[in-house]
Amino acid sequence: MTAILRATDLGVRFEGRRRLFGGRGDDVWALKGFSLSLEPSLKGEGSVGGTLSIVGESGSGKTTLLRSLLGLVPPTTGDVSFHDRPLSAMTAGERQAMRRRCGYVPQDPYASLPPTLTVLGAVLEPWTLVHGRGEREEGLSRAKELLVEMKLPEDLWSARVRYALSGGQRQRVAVARALILDPELLLADEPTAMQDVSTRGEVLEVLSRRIRGGMSMILVTHDLLLARHAAARALVLRMGEIVESGSTADLLERPAHPYTQSLLAALPRL
Numbered sequence: 001m002t003a004i005l006r007a008t009d010l011g012v013r014f015e016g017r018r019r020l021f022g023g024r025g026d027d028v029w030a031l032k033g034f035s036l037s038l039e040p041s042l043k044g045e046g047s048v049g050g051t052l053s054i055v056g057e058s059g060s061g062k063t064t065l066l067r068s069l070l071g072l073v074p075p076t077t078g079d080v081s082f083h084d085r086p087l088s089a090m091t092a093g094e095r096q097a098m099r100r101r102c103g104y105v106p107q108d109p110y111a112s113l114p115p116t117l118t119v120l121g122a123v124l125e126p127w128t129l130v131h132g133r134g135e136r137e138e139g140l141s142r143a144k145e146l147l148v149e150m151k152l153p154e155d156l157w158s159a160r161v162r163y164a165l166s167g168g169q170r171q172r173v174a175v176a177r178a179l180i181l182d183p184e185l186l187l188a189d190e191p192t193a194m195q196d197v198s199t200r201g202e203v204l205e206v207l208s209r210r211i212r213g214g215m216s217m218i219l220v221t222h223d224l225l226l227a228r229h230a231a232a233r234a235l236v237l238r239m240g241e242i243v244e245s246g247s248t249a250d251l252l253e254r255p256a257h258p259y260t261q262s263l264l265a266a267l268p269r270l
């Protein structure tokens with residue numbers, strides 16, 4: 001089976017401040033020598049397949065990884081290919097087409113959602129950008145279905161995202177927005193970080209249902225329950241490099257690397 005997403009020797013270096021001001025420079029390799037091959041999820045396979053979760057301490061490069069896989073951060077080394085087509089060779093149109101097929105839930109739903117939009121407008125926006133106003137009715141009904149699925153009460157649908165929502169609600173709007181175009185691959189950066197126990201269950205349920213329907217997913221999370229239920233494989237990042245990878249169950253139950261052991265020990269247990 002051909003990979004949906006492949007990364008080869010992907011590296012991202014950020015220039016240090018001193019370099020920008022003409023000094024010696026203290027560059028940061030946020031990601032180094034990262035390789036990955038993600039197979040598509042098979043329908044109905046029971047929440048496994050092309051799903052991967054990524055864990056690692058703050059600053060280990062998780063967000064940089066997701067953004068570089070999507071082509072939002074230019075790689076310093078290596079390349080990413082989507083269905084065997086290298087990002088570096090894609091035209092602007094091809095990149096746009098790829099972005100439509102890949103949903104992205106950014107880590108910071110406050111910064112990422114357009115402040116003037118309403119809840120319904122924010123979920124509908126990606127649909128309108130692709131389909132124009134012609135298929136507005138279908139877009140609207142999909143957006144509403146997603147908001148119901150994400151347990152966002154109807155009296156919030158016309159509220160401004162920026163002003164009237166809690167962090168967890170905003171995050172659920174971001175998930176709905178990432179799903180409206182039925183992505184084949186979802187990249188989600190800590191989508192349950194601001195959820196409470198019950199809404200977290202709902203987010204998990206929505207994601208699992210999509211995965212059973214054939215969606216692949218790369219999930220950054222500190223939430224071991226989410227990783228366990230939504231991702232077949234897991235990998236651990238430390239200072240931009242993979243320290244350990246394997247099946248989620250093995251990695252969580254029998255971590256081999258001391259870094260993984262201490263990382264897991266620091267996370268809340270069930």
Ligand SMILES: Nc1ncnc2c1ncn2[C@@H]1O[C@H](COP(=O)(O)OP(=O)(O)OP(=O)(O)O)[C@@H](O)[C@H]1O
Nearest residue numbers: 014015028030056057058059060061062063064065
């Ligand atoms: N735009 C940027 N310019 C310079 N350095 C950056 C930039 N973005 C990230 N970094 C640096 O790259 C490293 C990895 O950051 P990244 O945001 O990917 O970590 P993370 O694993 O997502 O952390 P967190 O769990 O806190 O979200 C950090 O050292 C960070 O300071």
Ligand SMILES: [Mg+2]
Nearest residue numbers: 062063064107
């Ligand atoms: Mg991050």
